[in-house]
Amino acid sequence: MLVFLVKRLLNAAAVMLAVGFLAFMIFRFVGDPVELMLNEQASQQQRDELRVRLGLDKPFVMQFATFIANAVRGDFGISYRNQQDVFTLIVERFPATLELVMLATFLSLVVGIPLGVYSAIRREKPLAKLIQFVSVLGVSLPSFAVGILFILLFSVSLGWLPAFGRGQVVQIGWWSTGFLTHSGRLALILPAVTLSLFQITLVMRLVRAEMLETMRTDFIRFARARGLPDSSVHFRHALRNCLMPVITVTGLQIGNLIAFALVTETVFQWPGMGLLFVQAVTFVDIPVMAAYLMIVSAIFVTLNTLVDLTYALVDPRLKQDAIAGGAGGR
Amino acid sequence: MKRSVLLAATAAVAFSGFFGVFQTQSEAKTLKWGAAREIASLDPYSFGETFTLSVLNHVYEGLVRYTADLKIEPALAESWETVSPTTWRFKLRKGVTFHNGNPFTADDVLASLTRVTHDTSPLKGNLPAYKSARKIDDHTVEIEVNGPYPLLLNDLTNIYILDKEWMEANNASLPTDSGKGIKGYATDNANGTGPFIIESRRADAKTIFVANPKWWDKPAHNITKIEFMPITSAATRVAALLSGEIDFTNVAPLQDLPRLSASPEIKVLQTNELRTVIFALNLKDKLFESDVTDKNPLRDKRVREALYRAIDIDGVQRRAMRGLSRNTGAIIAPAIPGYTAAQEPRLPFDAEGAKKLLAEAGYPNGFSFQMNCQSDGLVNEEEFCQAVASMWSRVGLKPNLSLGPRSQQTPKRVKGEFDVISFGWANEPMIDAYSILVQVVRSKSGSGGVFNWGNWGRPDVDALIDKAGVELDTAKRIAMMNEALMIVKNEHIFIPLHNQPMAWAMRANVGTMPQASDNKPRLWLSTMK
Numbered sequence: 001m002l003v004f005l006v007k008r009l010l011n012a013a014a015v016m017l018a019v020g021f022l023a024f025m026i027f028r029f030v031g032d033p034v035e036l037m038l039n040e041q042a043s044q045q046q047r048d049e050l051r052v053r054l055g056l057d058k059p060f061v062m063q064f065a066t067f068i069a070n071a072v073r074g075d076f077g078i079s080y081r082n083q084q085d086v087f088t089l090i091v092e093r094f095p096a097t098l099e100l101v102m103l104a105t106f107l108s109l110v111v112g113i114p115l116g117v118y119s120a121i122r123r124e125k126p127l128a129k130l131i132q133f134v135s136v137l138g139v140s141l142p143s144f145a146v147g148i149l150f151i152l153l154f155s156v157s158l159g160w161l162p163a164f165g166r167g168q169v170v171q172i173g174w175w176s177t178g179f180l181t182h183s184g185r186l187a188l189i190l191p192a193v194t195l196s197l198f199q200i201t202l203v204m205r206l207v208r209a210e211m212l213e214t215m216r217t218d219f220i221r222f223a224r225a226r227g228l229p230d231s232s233v234h235f236r237h238a239l240r241n242c243l244m245p246v247i248t249v250t251g252l253q254i255g256n257l258i259a260f261a262l263v264t265e266t267v268f269q270w271p272g273m274g275l276l277f278v279q280a281v282t283f284v285d286i287p288v289m290a291a292y293l294m295i296v297s298a299i300f301v302t303l304n305t306l307v308d309l310t311y312a313l314v315d316p317r318l319k320q321d322a323i324a325g326g327a328g329g330r
Numbered sequence: 331m332k333r334s335v336l337l338a339a340t341a342a343v344a345f346s347g348f349f350g351v352f353q354t355q356s357e358a359k360t361l362k363w364g365a366a367r368e369i370a371s372l373d374p375y376s377f378g379e380t381f382t383l384s385v386l387n388h389v390y391e392g393l394v395r396y397t398a399d400l401k402i403e404p405a406l407a408e409s410w411e412t413v414s415p416t417t418w419r420f421k422l423r424k425g426v427t428f429h430n431g432n433p434f435t436a437d438d439v440l441a442s443l444t445r446v447t448h449d450t451s452p453l454k455g456n457l458p459a460y461k462s463a464r465k466i467d468d469h470t471v472e473i474e475v476n477g478p479y480p481l482l483l484n485d486l487t488n489i490y491i492l493d494k495e496w497m498e499a500n501n502a503s504l505p506t507d508s509g510k511g512i513k514g515y516a517t518d519n520a521n522g523t524g525p526f527i528i529e530s531r532r533a534d535a536k537t538i539f540v541a542n543p544k545w546w547d548k549p550a551h552n553i554t555k556i557e558f559m560p561i562t563s564a565a566t567r568v569a570a571l572l573s574g575e576i577d578f579t580n581v582a583p584l585q586d587l588p589r590l591s592a593s594p595e596i597k598v599l600q601t602n603e604l605r606t607v608i609f610a611l612n613l614k615d616k617l618f619e620s621d622v623t624d625k626n627p628l629r630d631k632r633v634r635e636a637l638y639r640a641i642d643i644d645g646v647q648r649r650a651m652r653g654l655s656r657n658t659g660a661i662i663a664p665a666i667p668g669y670t671a672a673q674e675p676r677l678p679f680d681a682e683g684a685k686k687l688l689a690e691a692g693y694p695n696g697f698s699f700q701m702n703c704q705s706d707g708l709v710n711e712e713e714f715c716q717a718v719a720s721m722w723s724r725v726g727l728k729p730n731l732s733l734g735p736r737s738q739q740t741p742k743r744v745k746g747e748f749d750v751i752s753f754g755w756a757n758e759p760m761i762d763a764y765s766i767l768v769q770v771v772r773s774k775s776g777s778g779g780v781f782n783w784g785n786w787g788r789p790d791v792d793a794l795i796d797k798a799g800v801e802l803d804t805a806k807r808i809a810m811m812n813e814a815l816m817i818v819k820n821e822h823i824f825i826p827l828h829n830q831p832m833a834w835a836m837r838a839n840v841g842t843m844p845q846a847s848d849n850k851p852r853l854w855l856s857t858m859k
Contacts, residue, residue, distance in 0.1 A: 032740055075511070163569045271532070
């Protein structure tokens with residue numbers, strides 16, 4: 001187990017280094033921050049001097065090495081645009097994104113699982129077919145289009161929900177939460193629903209497929225033969241056996257949601273990490289981009305590692321593999 | 331002494347707070363402003379961006395300022411005189427206090443000038459002629475410039491004055507250096523003399539400004555509070571305006587203007603910006619990407635004229651600009667000193683003439699060249715570039731349009747890797763034709779021609795620009811600039827297109843709002859119903 005863990009951690013470090021390296025290679029092509037930092041009246045000499053001060057005249061391998069050396073000490077520098085400490089900047093935005101992602105995940109489970117169960121056990125009913133059809137829409141509609149539609153309907157036409165922002169937030173230590181105020185809760189609804197649409201569909205289809213699979217197995221047939229009521233067979237026996245893959249996928253998807261919430265965040269002006277990143281790209285804010293990519297890849301790697309560890313705990317075959325030094329993991 | 335000041339300040343705050351209660355019940359006027367982007371920082375010397383500076387102008391002020399019709403008027407300085415061609419003496423306004431209660435004196439001006447002209451200040455270029463400054467007495471300052479320089483006042487409109495004691499107490503006497511990577515105090519805190527005080531700020535969400543009850547000037551506004559909220563997505567911004575979540579936006583998307591105007595609760599203010607859009611050409615020895623490899627056809631005046639005549643500007647206006655741009659044959663807007671009516675006429679649209687000119691120049695079948703445009707730069711840039719590219723194709727040319735975000739296209743432009751670029755210049759913050767002349771038109775040299783990316787400089791024009799740069803007599807200076815601009819025009823160095831449209835939109839509860847062509851909201855001159 002320890003060997004497995006150490007191996008995973010080394011893997012994680014290698015992945016993050018690779019992400020950073022690729023990022024710095026790409027940064028050479030995203031543009032020149034100096035042209036955006038100085039205004040039209042700055043002379044060529046001032047432009048060159050700033051480039052030197054920022055270390056942008058050095059080859060990218062050097063820039064990367066400096067970045068890693070500082071990052072290891074927890075120093076990500078300051079943003080070119082905001083001139084704020086990058087780490088603080090990201091930490092400030094993190095609660096907004098996490099609250100959004102968590103609510104979206106919660107919604108996807110609460111809505112997706114019952115829908116999935118229903119469409120599996122009543123698969124011939126027209127309603128189940130309708131759900132299947134609508135779920136295709138859920139997968140294929142881009143979230144910015146859905147977001148704008150929601151805003152037009154619920155903010156402009158009906159006037160029920162705010163079109164943008166986080167409402168009033170309450171600061172608890174370094175964490176800012178929107179759950180404790182009325183306006184904060186209202187503001188969460190549209191972005192969370194928008195973000196969760198794809199997730200709901202995913203969970204629903206997964207549950208449906210797993211349920212159909214499980215319903216065909218012997219132990220369900222025996223349960224039925226013993227005369228257990230349908231509800232007990234469906235929910236106590238069948239559904240429980242479906243949940244493992246659902247939980248795994250949901251866990252992995254949290255990383256995805258954090259990384260891809262940026263579209264939803266931009267549409268709703270949700271002051272999270274995604275919005276920060278989009279702005280950083282616009283202004284070629286290299287320190288923010290670099291730190292964001294590293295932090296998101298760290299979240300990904302951590303979630304993946306956790307999932308792998310759970311697998312290893314649950315599935316004895318993997319444990320054997322790992323101990324034998326074989327190709328473990330997934 | 332200090333203590334009594336503090337006591338007085340506390341009493342004043344308590345007092346105004348007391349009355350504030352009644353005020354909020356009777357006539358609290360909150361303006362909710364939805365902007366297209368967040369300001370970079372609260373530090374006015376942090377990021378050379380016009381928009382950030384224009385927002386911070388509500389909190390910080392310069393020695394002089396622009397009126398609603400872009401004339402320079404006294405602000406923190408009451409009057410000024412030129413003692414010698416290189417020395418300006420400013421009489422400072424008495425009885426002005428910063429938001430923290432500190433009095434405004436000559437020391438604050440000196441400390442601010444030192445800070446803004448420091449080597450690490452991104453705004454150093456905004457005060458190019460500055461040499462030194464000295465204090466005569468508490469309310470008199472002399473600024474020395476490094477040669478006769480006519481535009482010091484224009485430059486000073488954007489140099490905001492910070493409080494010396496406050497900077498020293500918070501270790502912010504020097505500008506924040508992004509290269510060093512340490513955050514400065516002034517980034518998150520503000521202490522100006524202006525009409526509004528920053529009450530709270532949450533970046534990317536909301537910044538709240540409240541009216542400064544002790545502002546030195548008689549307020550023309552009746553706003554008690556401004557809630558500044560950036561909304562990046564244009565569709566969301568429009569929706570927020572329609573739903574009443576914001577009262578005002580200074581960036582109303584052109585395609586939504588008909589819809590906004592149709593709503594009875596919304597007013598649209600639309601005019602043309604100072605920014606003039608032109609095509610600039612690669613006039614180096616060779617084209618960057620072309621089937622003509624031995625020489626540069628664009629160096630032939632006939633070819634440039636053909637490019638010019640091939641543009642159906644009314645078509646561009648109709649198709650790409652939704653009829654909202656102002657077509658022009660000048661490279662500066664009418665509001666910019668240096669503009670004359672003689673610069674205005676365009677060459678008429680004449681596709682046949684263009685073909686003939688190309689044939690005369692030896693390119694009857696046209697030639698190919700690369701055209702660099704940005705997807706997020708000027709107003710509808712993608713659209714007008716595509717429109718013009720197709721017009722050029724129609725006369726036999728083969729433009730190869732490269733489109734990309736500003737951050738990617740700029741480095742290519744700076745390196746001269748283009749044959750034609752779309753280019754916009756507003757002459758801000760100077761609001762004088764000297765800006766485009768020295769930065770864009772002039773040949774590259776130590777201090778000028780930073781944006782001369784295509785080697786389009788000419789010695790005769792350079793000489794005129796340099797002469798205008800040291801001429802203190804306004805009439806003579808304008809004549810020189812006009813002469814230079816006329817040479818540029820007659821030689822078709824650039825192909826002018828239009829002044830780009832700008833639009834603000836506000837709900838019916840907003841009363842007056844002066845809209846100048848520099849596209850800066852001046853809420854201290856605005857009222858609410």
